[in-house]
Amino acid sequence: MKMHETVVGVTFPIPKWFLSRILEEGKTVFVKPSTLRLKPGMKLVFYASREDQGWHGEAEIESVEHFTTVEDIIKKYKDELFLTPKELRKYERNRAKWHSRGRRPRPWMVVKLKNIRKYPKVVKPKRFIAVSGRYIKEDEYREILKKAGV
Numbered sequence: 001m002k003m004h005e006t007v008v009g010v011t012f013p014i015p016k017w018f019l020s021r022i023l024e025e026g027k028t029v030f031v032k033p034s035t036l037r038l039k040p041g042m043k044l045v046f047y048a049s050r051e052d053q054g055w056h057g058e059a060e061i062e063s064v065e066h067f068t069t070v071e072d073i074i075k076k077y078k079d080e081l082f083l084t085p086k087e088l089r090k091y092e093r094n095r096a097k098w099h100s101r102g103r104r105p106r107p108w109m110v111v112k113l114k115n116i117r118k119y120p121k122v123v124k125p126k127r128f129i130a131v132s133g134r135y136i137k138e139d140e141y142r143e144i145l146k147k148a149g150v
Contacts, residue, residue, distance in 0.1 A: 005137040009043030010036050011055065011125075012133035016048040018082055023057045023118040027082040030059075031073060033095060034109035035132040038064045044111060045136055045144060047129045054122035055144055059113035066107040073110055080112075119148035 012032060014022075021027040023046065030044065038044075038061055045058045067073050070092045074085045081088065095105065123144050136144070 005139060007042075007135045008138050008141045009045055009058070009136040010038060010133055011045040011047045011129055011136055013047045013049035013129050013131060016051050016056075019046050019048050019056060021082045022046065022059070022113070022116060026116075027080060028113045028116070029077045029080040030082055030111040030113060031070075031088065032109055032133075033106045034066060035106065036135065038109065038111060040064065043136065043141065044113065045141070047125065048122075049129075052122065054124045055119065055148065056122055057116065057118040059116040062112040062114045064112075065110045067110055068107055070108065073108060077110065117150075119150060121147065121149045123147040 022030065040061050040063055042061045043058050044061055046056050048054060048056050070088045073081070074088060078085075083091065
């Protein structure tokens with residue numbers, strides 16, 4: 001048994017219809033409230049939530065930035081974003097409703113992606129992936145690739 005396994009990536013649930021914009025339409029900027037620490041070089045493994053659940057593909061993290069407003073993100077990334085400005089503003093409005101009083105909202109995490117690839121087969125995770133996402137360690141990542149037929 002390995003004592004210390006290396007974290008090689010992260011996974012977040014993304015509704016499938018948004019995911020296809022990254023995997024099929026070439027959108028390269030992923031945005032979400034910051035929950036995990038991401039670093040350039042890590043893998044972002046895309047988990048489709050709702051319909052057709054499972055890991056559908058991956059990308060390499062090129063850069064990570066944090067923003068406090070969606071308007072700054074829209075201004076900087078426009079057409080590269082996987083969400084439209086309208087969807088991102090709606091996300092921000094919904095997010096404001098979920099805040100518990102007195103807590104500062106988390107900054108927005110903007111992740112620039114490269115080497116995006118769709119897996120030949122969808123891979124079902126062994127356990128549930130929460131909205132906040134989770135880290136993926138080396139062994140799990142190798143297993144995902146094997147099951148995906150990569």
